[in-house]
Amino acid sequence: AQSVTQLGSHVSVSEGALVLLRCNYSSSVPPYLFWYVQYPNQGLQLLLKYTTGATLVKGINGFEAEFKKSETSFHLTKPSAHMSDAAEYFCAVRGPKTSYDKVIFGPGTSLSVIP
């Protein structure tokens, strides 16, 4: 079975500081991995995704994530936090091949940016 854990349900950073949101997954097959952002009362927006190839993936709004198979991790980073980055962030993994339609979401991490 596929699963996703996100360490830290809430993360606070100062404006301009490094953002690091952690994601670990379990998967019996090579996974597709995603990071989504959700602003209050809105749907989800895709930040970036990893499918195959280069393990360092760059996304929108200055975010990037690195797929580390040995650590089963896909942590999200941004060098310098902006006030507009405050939101809920979800890491997600595509399900196993026999049911590849299913995207399984982690519990989410709420990011606060302190001025």
Added chain:
Amino acid sequence: GAVVSQHPSRVICKSGTSVKIECRSLDFQATTMFWYRQFPKQSLMLMATSNEGSKATYEQGVEKDKFLINHASLTLSTLTVTSAHPEDSSFYICSARQGFGTDTQYFGPGTRLTVL
């Protein structure tokens, strides 16, 4: 990028009534649409997957007769919450995918359902 809309964005209804939520892919044909439910401060829970022209596949524990899903065209899927009760109050989000493989799912803005 691809746009998915939902209507209504917010609905309040009385207990026992039925509510229909629409999900539309505006600039692409969605072979597959997904319906999620999200409780406050929680993650998204997949309710069902629907392919155009065929019956929806429901996740374990989701009542088919309670949450009716119709995917009649490549741009429209509907979720009907039948005989709604207060415990059905939630944020419902749909997503749509154009094809298969690595194709991205695009999410709608969500519908806030409140059952009184």
